[in-house]
Amino acid sequence: MEKKIQSDFVRGMMNGIPIFLGYLSVSFGFGIMAVGSGLSVLEAFMISLTNLTSAGQAQGVGIIAAGGTLIEMAAVQFVINIRYALMALSLSQKLDKSFTLPHRLFAAYGITDEIFALCSTKEKILKPSYMYGVILVSTLGWVTGTFLGAAAGTLLPANVTSALGIVLYGMFIAIIVPPTRKQKNILFVVGMAALLSVICKYLLPMISGGFAVILSAVIAAVVGAWLFPQKEEEEEI
Amino acid sequence: MSIAVYIAVMAGVTYCIRVLPFAFFRKKIRSKFLKSFLYYVPYAVLSAMTIPAIFYSTGNIYTAIAGTGIALVLAYFDLPLIVVSLAAAAGAFLVGWII
Structure with a gap:
């Protein structure tokens, strides 16, 4: 022990x-x-x-x-x-x-x-x-x-x-890339968060960096949860 | 005003934000939607933090692109965290040294 x-x-x-x-x-x-x-x-x-x-x-x-x-x-x-x-x-x-x-x-x-x-x-x-x-x-x-x-x-x-x-x-990158290979739903969430973050940075520069990350991540995770809810067995892994 | 007071306020606010949900939220979340949301949060946060910030991380877009490319390839082959992150820095350093 x-x-x-x-x-x-x-x-x-x-x-x-x-x-x-x-x-x-x-x-x-x-x-x-x-x-x-x-x-x-x-x-x-x-x-x-x-x-x-x-x-x-x-x-x-x-x-x-x-x-x-x-x-x-x-x-x-x-x-x-x-x-x-x-x-x-x-x-x-x-x-x-x-x-x-x-x-x-x-x-x-x-x-x-x-x-x-x-x-x-x-x-x-x-x-x-x-x-x-x-x-x-x-x-x-x-x-x-x-x-x-x-x-x-x-x-x-x-x-x-x-x-x-x-x-x-x-x-x-070493943390997020391997699971995106195995699970397309994670790839979707990762891609969407990155895209939103780029949009915040270049099109909505009045949003500060910390907020832009939270906003992008929350939207991507909500959409991910809505489109690809976790199955019971995956949760317990 | 004493700088120590500023530091105490900074540290106090920051600690409260961390400790309140961590120590006092004891329920297991049952909602399938919320569970899925929390499952995706780490990946979404990391991705949003990395892109596009990584391209500005070395002060030079070319060395940053080189480091990013190396990191993506090595991460794709599931190499350990330390190998991927140091190879990215080494790649950025070498490209900066060449150009």
Whole structure:
């Protein structure tokens, strides 16, 4: 039993390595930006440790730099991060019995786009140990990158940091492509979400990035659920 | 205003959004429609996040296209996540170095 728990944890850490690398490079950029906006290295580090989110942190630093109000801060964080509520709801449906309230209170900290992606697609039933493994490795990448970017932002060559910008997207592709080969309904949903996202980006630029993703995803998933409802046996996989 | 207060508000709002549905929604959803919707959400979210953002991820459209192409091919053959994502970055780096 002990061994099994450990292996879930280690498996989570292994699967989290692409997130580690992606976060390292993305948060590196955040660290540079935060210090450029007048924050100290410690403040940048604390923001990353307590928030663990990219778009929300970038906007938050902008508000701090501009001397905005706390109401504005709360409202902006709410709008940008509300997508996590949808992801949390989705994850809540596949939690193992061992996911008791204390585990839920801890693990909720780590619901990010990327950690959600791993936990919701790679696991049939989600155990706390697996999720903690992913969260530990990912958070390590996020705070390390922030610290390095804030403390020594200009040391890495630009062509290396820019190439690393694609790492997380590469991981997303690795997650979504294999199931689209086997299930045409997923291919439909993936294609429709991509198309809507492109439409938002180029034809409806007044919709902010975070909203565009939620809007596209919700519409595509609703249409998918309407056209291709899941059969009973597929749900239990 | 103290920066610590700003950080506390940021972190508090963000954590509440995550924890409320995760910790306190204990029902199993029975509706076939809602179950199907939640089944498709991860794929839809990932796809909408990736396209078209991936083409801007390296700051150069050509290196991004090279990385995307490599990732698609390797993912099609079901290679591990780490292989696909690092190969995409390596491809983008090499193309950026050549052009």
